Amino acid sequence: MVKSSQQDRFTRQLHDRVLQVWEQIHRHPFVQGIKDGSLPMERFMFYMKQDYVFLKDYAKLFALGAVKAEDTETIKWFSGLLHETLHTEMDLHRSYCKEIGIGEEELENEKATPINLAYTRYMLAASQQGSLAELVSCLLPCMWSYHEIGTMLKREAGNLSGHPYGPWIEMYASEDFGSLSRWLKDKLDEWAEGKTNQELEALQNHFLTTSRFEFMFWDMVYYGHEWPV
Template structure:
C-alpha cells in the first residue's frame, strides 16, 4: 500500500477542518439561517482574496518543471477566474453590487494577512511551496461543500443553495483532487525535514481558513479603533 502525503496531512488538519463545520458562519450557511449581510461581507472579501489567489496559480505555472504541471495550474487559474469568481459576481448582482464595486473592495486585515502569507511562501520556494499554499483552500472547500450538501435542504436553499452546489460539484471535487495529486507527487522521495515544512504550510493555511470564516461572521475589516482628541471616530 502506498503512503500518501495527503493521508499524513489529514491527521493534522482533520480537527481544524471539523471545527469549520461547528463555526456559526458555516453552520448558518448550511442550515440556511445565516444573515445576508454577513454573507455579503464574506463574498466581497472572498472576491479580492481570489484575485490574489489567482496570482498563486499563475506562479505555479511559471515555476512548473513540466508541461503537465503547467497545464494543471493554468486549468486551476482558469477555473477560479471563470467559474468560482462568476459565482461571486452572480451573488453580487443579487445584492445590487456592480462588478467594479466588487473588484474595488478593500481587503480587510485577515484577507491581507492570509493572501500575503501564501504569496510570500509561494515566492520563496519551489513549485512544492505553491502547491502546499493552495492545498487547504481547494481541498477544505470541497470538504465543506460535500458535507453541507448532505445537510437537509442545504442544496435547495433559495439563497445559499448555489454556494453549496458549486463547492460540492464534480468540477470542484476535481480541482481539489488535482491539488492533492500534485502534492502527493511532489512529496515522493522528499526528506522528512522538507515534508515537515510543507505540512506546516498546510496547517497554517488551515488556521487562516478558520480565521476567514470568523472574519466573515464578525464582518471584520480592520479591527482598529481610531481616536481623535480622545473621541472614538471609528468604532469596530
C-alpha cells in the same frame, strides 16, 4: 513504482495533522448558517466581497504554479485553473452581488481586511520563495476544505431548491471542484517522495498555517473583523 497505500500517503498525514482545525471549520456558525439558510444575507455579502478580493490574489498562485512547473501537463493545469477561477468561481460572486445591487466596480474597489491580507500575503511570499510543493501545500487547504464543506452541506441541508445559499453549496460540492483537489493531492504525494524530513516539515507547516487561516477567514466574515483604526 509501487503506489503508496491510502494510509501512508503524505496528504493523508497532512489531513490527520489538521483534523481538529477542519472540524472546527465544519462546526463554525458561519458554515452552519449557510447550511440551514439562517446566516443573514448581509453577512454573506460581506463574505462574498472579501472572498472576491481573496480570489484575485489566490488566482496569482496558479500563475506562479505555471511559472514553477516543469512539465506541460502541470503548466496546462495551472493555467486552466487560473482561467476557471477568474471566470467560473468569481462569476458566482459577481452574480450573487448583482442580485442585491453590488456592481463590479464596487467589488473591484473592495479592500482586504487584515486577516484576508495576512492570508494571501503569507501564501504569495511562501510560494515565491519556495518550491512548487511548498506552493501546493499552501493552496491545498483552501481547495480541499471547501469541497469537504460543500459535500457535507449538500448531504445535510436537504432540498436545495429555493435555498438562499443553494448555488454556493452546489458549486463547492460539485465533482468539478472535487477533482481539482484530487489532482493536486496526487501531485503533492508524488512530489513529496524523496524529500528530506526537513522539507516535509516545511510542507506540513504551510498546510497547518493555511488551514488556520481558513478558520480565521470564516471567523473574520462572521464577526466582521475589520481594520481597528
